[in-house]
Amino acid sequence: xxxxxxxxxxxxxxxxxxxxxxxxxxxxxxxxxxxxxxxxxxxxxxxxxxxxxxxxxxxxxxxxxxxxxxxxxxxxxxxxxxxxxxxxxxxxxxxxxxxxxxxxxxxxxxxxxxxxxxxxxxxxxxxxxxxxxxxxxxxxxxxxxxxxxxxxxxxxxxxxxxxxxxxxxxxxxxxxxxxxxxxxxxxxxxxxxxxxxxxxxxxxxxxxxxxxxx
Amino acid sequence: xxxxxxxxxxxxxxxxxxxxxxxxxxxxxxxxxxxxxxxxxxxxxxxxxxxxxxxxxxxxxxxxxxxxxxxxxxxxxxxxxxxxxxxxxxxxxxxxxxxxxxxxxxxxxxxxxxxxxxxxxxxxxxxxxxxxxxxxxxxxxxxxxxxxxxxxxxxxxxxxxxxxxxxxxxxxxxxxxxxxxxxxxxxxxxxxxxxxxxxxxxxxxxxxxxxxxx
DNA sequence: GAAGAACCGTACCGTACGGTACTCATTTTG
DNA sequence: CAAAATGAGTACCGTACGGTACGGTTCTTC
Numbered sequence: 001x002x003x004x005x006x007x008x009x010x011x012x013x014x015x016x017x018x019x020x021x022x023x024x025x026x027x028x029x030x031x032x033x034x035x036x037x038x039x040x041x042x043x044x045x046x047x048x049x050x051x052x053x054x055x056x057x058x059x060x061x062x063x064x065x066x067x068x069x070x071x072x073x074x075x076x077x078x079x080x081x082x083x084x085x086x087x088x089x090x091x092x093x094x095x096x097x098x099x100x101x102x103x104x105x106x107x108x109x110x111x112x113x114x115x116x117x118x119x120x121x122x123x124x125x126x127x128x129x130x131x132x133x134x135x136x137x138x139x140x141x142x143x144x145x146x147x148x149x150x151x152x153x154x155x156x157x158x159x160x161x162x163x164x165x166x167x168x169x170x171x172x173x174x175x176x177x178x179x180x181x182x183x184x185x186x187x188x189x190x191x192x193x194x195x196x197x198x199x200x201x202x203x204x205x206x207x208x209x210x211x212x213x214x
Numbered sequence: 215x216x217x218x219x220x221x222x223x224x225x226x227x228x229x230x231x232x233x234x235x236x237x238x239x240x241x242x243x244x245x246x247x248x249x250x251x252x253x254x255x256x257x258x259x260x261x262x263x264x265x266x267x268x269x270x271x272x273x274x275x276x277x278x279x280x281x282x283x284x285x286x287x288x289x290x291x292x293x294x295x296x297x298x299x300x301x302x303x304x305x306x307x308x309x310x311x312x313x314x315x316x317x318x319x320x321x322x323x324x325x326x327x328x329x330x331x332x333x334x335x336x337x338x339x340x341x342x343x344x345x346x347x348x349x350x351x352x353x354x355x356x357x358x359x360x361x362x363x364x365x366x367x368x369x370x371x372x373x374x375x376x377x378x379x380x381x382x383x384x385x386x387x388x389x390x391x392x393x394x395x396x397x398x399x400x401x402x403x404x405x406x407x408x409x410x411x412x413x414x415x416x417x418x419x420x421x422x423x424x425x426x427x428x
Numbered sequence: 429g430a431a432g433a434a435c436c437g438t439a440c441c442g443t444a445c446g447g448t449a450c451t452c453a454t455t456t457t458g
Numbered sequence: 459c460a461a462a463a464t465g466a467g468t469a470c471c472g473t474a475c476g477g478t479a480c481g482g483t484t485c486t487t488c
Contacts, residue, residue, distance in 0.1 A: 114393060117243075
């Protein structure tokens with residue numbers, strides 16, 4: 001149905017408009033994201049907005065697609081894994097995951113998509129799921145598979161193992177951030193949180209006893 | 215600041231109005247929750263709505279408070295815990311947690327509060343957090359503490375242990391449901407999911423080896 | 429049973445937004 | 459250079475919503 005990787009995306013000018021729109025959304029929430037506001041912030045006319053994106057929903061979809069295209073996940077290179085390097089990679093992944101989920105733009109877009117979820121044909125949630133989680137989940141899946149191939153991890157279902165890791169890392173932090181809870185204190189704790197979550201995950205799915213924890 | 219347990223709540227008539235409003239919210243999302251719509255659905259006048267609840271935000275707050283008052287968590291009675299009865303209690307708790315989070319009203323209210331999170335003085339998220347999670351977290355905390363006192367669980371920080379349990383049970387299910395993903399299939403799997411999550415949690419924090427898993 | 433409060437239904441007002449139409453300047457194209 | 463296209467800026471329209479005011483009806487209270 002969709003043209004997938006070869007979709008034409010948008011022109012630089014249109015991307016600049018989408019940047020303005022994202023900025024507007026981050027600063028003021030969905031209520032601030034009016035067509036007139038986007039036009040004013042981007043120094044373009046409303047007519048151009050409708051010509052380029054069709055309607056307001058088209059702008060929202062384009063914003064999600066544009067943002068997703070900006071945060072492409074870097075592919076890990078294959079490497080000979082040891083117990084400690086696997087743990088290190090997992091900690092980096094967990095840390096990155098927390099950073100992504102707590103980012104301004106990510107939170108704003110998730111709030112936007114969630115707000116539209118109860119509408120009829122709102123593919124925004126699906127888009128966000130497809131182009132956000134699926135990407136980062138693929139990165140984790142690769143890492144976990146590599147760990148299993150190296151005999152360092154043991155699990156039946158890769159999806160389930162990833163779910164364990166995700167749950168241990170994120171718990172209910174994402175929801176609390178989406179609800180607007182102040183995370184200034186918690187953010188300083190992300191590294192420790194990532195380490196402890198990975199340690200727990202290795203307790204569950206690791207085959208070798210890791211070096212003693214403090 | 216707040217009057218806590220002895221707050222006057224609302225009259226039966228007003229609760230009926232709030233029920234209609236919740237119904238409206240569940241069916242049509244926030245856009246359907248207009249003052250005129252609530253008045254029509256509840257067979258009351260807009261003037262009464264403003265008299266009772268102040269303004270639209272007052273209606274939203276009242277809806278959250280009312281819903282929270284309906285799902286009061288039942289207090290577990292103290293009991294001599296064994297390995298198996300602790301596991302059984304934890305599985306029931308996990309199952310209940312999944313059922314609550316996947317409920318229509320819960321999802322609708324969470325979407326509502328998340329949508330308002332980017333507003334200035336939106337205490338809705340805080341309310342939902344305070345009267346929702348805190349309640350169910352207290353139930354889990356009691357259970358975990360009892361398990362520790364019985365020598366069946368080992369953990370330093372109760373909050374952190376609860377976080378582990380929550381993460382293993384819920385993973386990213388809540389977010390996916392909030393984004394509108396179809397959960398017909400997943401819901402049939404809640405019991406198995408609860409069991410496997412509790413087993414993993416006991417692997418992490420349990421002191422005794424549980425009976426063999428299939 | 430009369431006085432008064434509570435309340436329903438509706439009409440009304442101001443505002444804000446989505447979307448369209450139009451004018452004029454700038455750029456592109458033959 | 460002329461013609462065509464592109465796009466900014468603005469004005470405009472219809473609609474929908476939050477909030478208020480008012481007339482009429484039912485319920486309470488003495």
